[in-house]
Amino acid sequence: MVYKTKFILNEQLVETDCAPGMLALDYLRRQEWKTGTKEGCKEGDCGACTVLVGSLQEDESVRYEPVTSCLLPLGELEGKHLVTIEGLNMTELSPVQKAIVEEGGTQCGFCTPGIVVSMNGLLMDKSKTVDLEGIKYALSGHLCRCTGYRSLKSTATLLSERLGEHLTADDRLSSLVAAGALPNYFVEIPGMLREIAPEPITSENGNGLKKADFLIAGGTDLYVQAGEKIPDAKVQVLNLLPGMKGINRVNGHYQIGALTTFEEFGNSPEMQEVIPDLGHFIHLIASWQVRNRATLSGNIINASPIGDMTALLLALESELILQEAGKERIVALKDFYKGYKQMDRKKSEILTAIRFPAPAPGTKINFEKVSKRTCLDIASVNSGMLLLVEDGVVGKIQFTLGGVAPIPLLLCETGGFLSGQPITLENARRAIEITQEEIAPIDDVRGKADYKRLLAKQLFIAHLTKLCPEKLKVREFYDL
Numbered sequence: 001m002v003y004k005t006k007f008i009l010n011e012q013l014v015e016t017d018c019a020p021g022m023l024a025l026d027y028l029r030r031q032e033w034k035t036g037t038k039e040g041c042k043e044g045d046c047g048a049c050t051v052l053v054g055s056l057q058e059d060e061s062v063r064y065e066p067v068t069s070c071l072l073p074l075g076e077l078e079g080k081h082l083v084t085i086e087g088l089n090m091t092e093l094s095p096v097q098k099a100i101v102e103e104g105g106t107q108c109g110f111c112t113p114g115i116v117v118s119m120n121g122l123l124m125d126k127s128k129t130v131d132l133e134g135i136k137y138a139l140s141g142h143l144c145r146c147t148g149y150r151s152l153k154s155t156a157t158l159l160s161e162r163l164g165e166h167l168t169a170d171d172r173l174s175s176l177v178a179a180g181a182l183p184n185y186f187v188e189i190p191g192m193l194r195e196i197a198p199e200p201i202t203s204e205n206g207n208g209l210k211k212a213d214f215l216i217a218g219g220t221d222l223y224v225q226a227g228e229k230i231p232d233a234k235v236q237v238l239n240l241l242p243g244m245k246g247i248n249r250v251n252g253h254y255q256i257g258a259l260t261t262f263e264e265f266g267n268s269p270e271m272q273e274v275i276p277d278l279g280h281f282i283h284l285i286a287s288w289q290v291r292n293r294a295t296l297s298g299n300i301i302n303a304s305p306i307g308d309m310t311a312l313l314l315a316l317e318s319e320l321i322l323q324e325a326g327k328e329r330i331v332a333l334k335d336f337y338k339g340y341k342q343m344d345r346k347k348s349e350i351l352t353a354i355r356f357p358a359p360a361p362g363t364k365i366n367f368e369k370v371s372k373r374t375c376l377d378i379a380s381v382n383s384g385m386l387l388l389v390e391d392g393v394v395g396k397i398q399f400t401l402g403g404v405a406p407i408p409l410l411l412c413e414t415g416g417f418l419s420g421q422p423i424t425l426e427n428a429r430r431a432i433e434i435t436q437e438e439i440a441p442i443d444d445v446r447g448k449a450d451y452k453r454l455l456a457k458q459l460f461i462a463h464l465t466k467l468c469p470e471k472l473k474v475r476e477f478y479d480l
Contacts, residue, residue: 010087020075036085047142050114054081066121099155107146141287212236258297315384337407
């Protein structure tokens with residue numbers, strides 16, 4: 001059986017029989033000769049290959065997301081709109097291109113096409129603001145070794161002034177087309193997507209899960225690890241399956257579809273209510289372009305000892321819902337990891353959802369991460385804490401650390417000691433001593449074991465002083 005992928009590439013309808021596991025980047029450059037999409041790191045780190053992917057929404061609008069095409073399987077594009085730098089070019093320079101030129105934001109030019117794509121994605125996203133913070137958000141997935149970022153950040157003022165009311169219009173995309181900021185063909189895309197809307201793939205129609213060599217969710221880890229094997233293998237693009245996205249509250253639990261992306265999780269009003277600082281936390285994890293692809297389930301199944309989302313979900317007392325042949329099994333995340341890259345999961349089981357109990361009123365949650373770069377970097381050590389303090393006494397605590405053991409670690413002894421104890425400097429110092437006994441870091445490329453032990457101490461202090469500022473101050477932990 002030959003599987004064909006049908007989608008819109010810029011303004012043209014495309015139907016290809018290239019392998020669904022083939023990278024969109026390779027397809028664009030080698031099949032379509034769209035060489036404005038540059039091949040750089042091919043690991044999602046540099047942003048040079050950024051494209052926009054548009055998906056038809058229930059309200060008939062199209063939502064566009066910037067993603068790195070070096071981690072995007074071709075099969076994922078079924079029924080969607082793929083926009084490259086060529087698809088954003090017009091007879092004259094667009095407002096984004098003109099602003100970059102005027103501010104001196106490009107030199108060698110290699111990374112510029114991807115930057116232009118992401119900045120256009122910012123303009124098109126009505127949930128984002130076109131200001132300094134918005135531009136920094138859009139640039140979080142781009143590395144430029146020529147220019148630096150000052151000149152790029154300064155484009156925010158020009159774009160905001162020149163596009164003005166078009167950035168606040170209810171139909172922002174149509175308004176931007178009318179303003180000459182986007183090519184005219186964008187207004188025709190919703191109708192074109194309706195005509196090619198795909199039927200969801202199921203195990204009954206010939207593309208079953210059992211036949212696949214690789215199951216691809218976001219692909220942000222899988223393509224880095226096995227990118228050379230996937231294009232020639234049988235793959236199942238999980239995002240084509242129904243019912244594995246979304247966030248709901250069910251029987252006192254929040255249930256999150258396994259294919260929910262980091263960005264969807266971070267922008268969820270329900271999750272922001274549970275974790276008020278989630279917007280800040282999510283900005284420390286990957287980049288906008290990668291968060292638009294990376295899924296919660298992929299972060300868990302990758303089983304990295306320093307998975308950022310895993311550290312947070314572990315602190316939330318999460319459980320995993322695993323399915324095999326219609327049968328469901330629930331495993332606590334704290335019991336899921338059996339050793340380095342070893343999991344309580346059968347090869348034929350799929351993680352379909354994550355759930356955690358709705359925190360009791362007064363519960364506070366914090367996430368900390370130490371890495372060489374603020375955005376788009378792997379943690380040296382990361383940590384989550386859930387804390388409920390009642391009348392000055394710890395009613396509940398979940399303290400997690402990543403990067404200090406072969407698995408993401410829930411520090412049961414530290415939490416057990418603090419549970420039922422008052423929040424005092426003496427108790428906090430004793431808890432730090434217990435933490436040092438619980439962890440077993442090793443020297444690796446992200447730091448020496450002693451450094452990680454220091455970070456474990458510092459992050460514990462950061463948690464308590466942020467969550468209990470009326471009880472503890474940072475300076476109290478140090479001999480001044």
